[in-house]
């Protein structure tokens with residue numbers, strides 16, 4: 001069992017914005033010594049009264065655990081779906097992105113994970129009911145809502161209620177997640193998600209434990225579950241951090257696992273690490289990232305080559321500096337089917353049945369007759385505007 005987070009302890013009170021918004025949480029049970037165990041993610045925090053879990057936002061109050069961020073979201077923004085990234089899910093359409101506060105991992109390259117930011121997001125959060133979010137997506141003609149700025153794995157009660165409200169409005173739902181969750185949560189969360197981008201951060205248990213603050217096996221289990229047991233459309237992202245998870249043999253092992261366990265049709269996106277200019281040198285040193293340079297384009301291209309060599313059909317790296325790594329090619333005849341520039345669809349050649357017009361091979365994913373025309377915009381919105 002994992003120790004609880006640094007905010008835990010009787011002396012720590014809920015952030016002010018959470019007052020009155022906490023909802024009784026699901027997925028916990030009593031353990032014999034009087035503590036309550038949260039069963040949402042593999043950390044399985046065991047909480048005394050008043051303690052918060054590692055994620056900051058699931059807190060024991062008396063004889064129950066509550067989700068302090070239920071109904072509190074932040075960062076509402078209209079984005080292109082390509083930015084999640086999802087390249088095979090209604091290309092060119094708009095997605096309403098949102099997040100809450102907290103995280104159950106402590107990825108060293110993360111730009112948002114630290115106690116201060118977690119608290120600040122609490123203060124910035126707006127009250128947002130599931131129905132209000134679904135109505136906003138409908139009003140702004142977003143075809144999907146994405147749970148993206150932090151991981152819906154730590155607020156599944158809220159994410160599931162929002163997803164159900166969205167489906168009433170004919171709005172689709174997207175989970176952008178680390179996949180670090182327990183089986184019961186996995187079942188319910190992906191039962192209401194139309195698409196997911198799961199972050200496979202590396203392919204090494206030691207890397208996950210020392211660099212991510214989690215473990216690899218539950219993430220692999222989530223990938224297998226989503227691919228084989230749900231109708232959720234799945235894509236994968238891997239952030240390449242120079243010198244930490246970009247060794248060619250590990251990349252080859254990861255891509256081979258994806259090919260063998262998930263199949264050749266799951267799109268894989270390689271993305272580039274960029275040092276956070278807001279992080280002081282001391283912070284970089286503490287996180288083990290001092291002197292780590294940005295991921296060079298050639299490292300991205302090498303990763304793309306490895307993935308294609310092992311047989312993955314849809315491999316992308318928008319930041320590699322070559323349009324070819326943002327283009328979707330037909331696996332049957334090699335024709336360019338979707339050409340992109342950044343997050344914008346420039347050329348779209350797919351039949352109304354989702355086939356290649358040259359050889360009629362089916363392109364896996366969810367496609368419309370025409371791509372959306374949202375473009376590369378990023379439009380912050382407030383609910384009710």
Ligand code: SF4
Pocket residue numbers: 038039040041042043044045052053054055056058104153154
């Ligand atoms: S969701 Fe939060 S409280 Fe629950 S086990 Fe994970 S880190 Fe701990």
